[in-house]
Amino acid sequence: MHIWAVANQKGGVGKTTTGVTLAGLLADQGFDVLLLDLDPHGSLTSYFGYDPDQLEHSAYDLFQHEGKVPASLPPNLLLNTSHDRINLIPASTAMATLERRAVGSDGMGLVVSRALTHLWDRFDYVLIDSPPVLGVLMVNALAACERLLVPVQTEFLAIKGLERMVRTLTMINRARSRKLDYYILPTFFDRRTQASVQSLRVIKQRYPDEIAQAVIPVDTKFRNASTRGVVPSALDPSTHGVRAYAMLMRSLLQIEREEQVQP
Ligand SMILES: Nc1ncnc2c1ncn2[C@@H]1O[C@H](COP(=O)(O)OP(=O)(O)OP(=O)(O)O)[C@@H](O)[C@H]1O
């Protein structure tokens, strides 16, 4: 099982879209995929037609064992989605209260990582969506994943936010035993606007080793897919946006293959 996460302390940069589109593309390849919604706003949960205010079980349940591994996961925790190879662990609004808890030495930062051990055989990929807040939930996502995608809007203000995120990751990497590989993913790229073109240039110059192998263009089809509750590749696999995410997925799968040969 491979675990990828999507995070950025900045809101509205395409995190949830990145998670859901990659999940769809991996599932189209025949992989069994779990989407884990760690954002109390529950955008991913709402995407698939569930109401984060009305759920009996959610990722919130995982945090009710004082940081220890629960003996089993609650039944009905995994929900179906419009794609038969994708399951969802939804978020609930109650998760907002978790952000006030400290990430102390009591294992609160490793809850997700430990809970996912129960699902090791069931899924090929887990994709974690996280809130735009550096708190318990994002720390859990960062601790659980092997690979991290950091979407960043191609505009100047977003680059400031990116610096903050990269500082956070440098700090996190000092505490991890295995280095977290992260990929900066330029999003909302519009080659007709100077701001977009120039900020992409700045990102490439500043982060030549971290920039992902794809640039995600502005594409209105993402919104159409979300209103219908289907993964973007199911709505139309040939749009510019989906093709860019497919290129990203292939580059990540290639990196994984190379790592298997040369650990
Ligand atoms: N490449 C894109 N082109 C056009 N629209 C996009 C693109 N990516 C995302 N969107 C749209 O922009 C909005 C915000 O995207 P998304 O929800 O993925 O961002 P987010 O980073 O998860 O936001 P939040 O921080 O609120 O969780 C959504 O309506 C989504 O459909």
Ligand SMILES: [Mg+2]
């Ligand atoms: Mg989101």
